[in-house]
Amino acid sequence: MNEQEMIDLINNALAEEFELEPDDMTAEANLYEDLGLDSLDAVDMVVVLEQAFGFKIREDQAVREIRTLGDIYRFVAGKLQDQAEN
Template sequence: MSDQEILDKLRTILHDTFEIEVTRVTPEAQLFADLDLDSIDAVDLAIQLQKLTGKRIQPQDFKDIRSVADVISAVHRLMAV
C-alpha cells in the first residue's frame, strides 16, 4: 500500500470514527494538538488500524505516534512484518 492509499484510508477512519473533516487529515497534522484526539481516541484508532492491517499493534509501537505521518509509517512497518 502506498503512502497516499494509507492516508486515504486513515482519512476515512478518522472521519467515520471521530467525525474529523478529511481536509484536516494531512501528514503534518498532529493527532492530539491538531485533530483533538485524546488517549481513549488513540486506543480506538489503534483498533481501527489493526482491522486495516490484520496485525496486532503492540502498545509500545503506538506510544510514540504523534502525527498522521507517524501513523502512515507505523502501518508500513506492520504490513512489512
C-alpha cells in the same frame, strides 16, 4: 497496496471513527492538538487500524510515540512491510 491507498484507508477509517474533517488530515497534523483526539481516542485508534489492516498492534513504544498522522503512516507502512516479509 501502494502508499496513497494506505494513506487513504487510514484517513477514511479515522475520519469516520472520530468525525474528522478530511481537509484537516495532513501528514503534519498533530492528533491531539490539531485533530482534538485524547488518550482514550488513542486506544480506539489502535482498534480502528487493526480492523482496517487486519493485523494486531501491541502496546509498544512505537505506538506511544505516535503524535501525527505522518507517524501513523510510517508505523502502518512498517507493519505492512513486516507482514509482507513474513
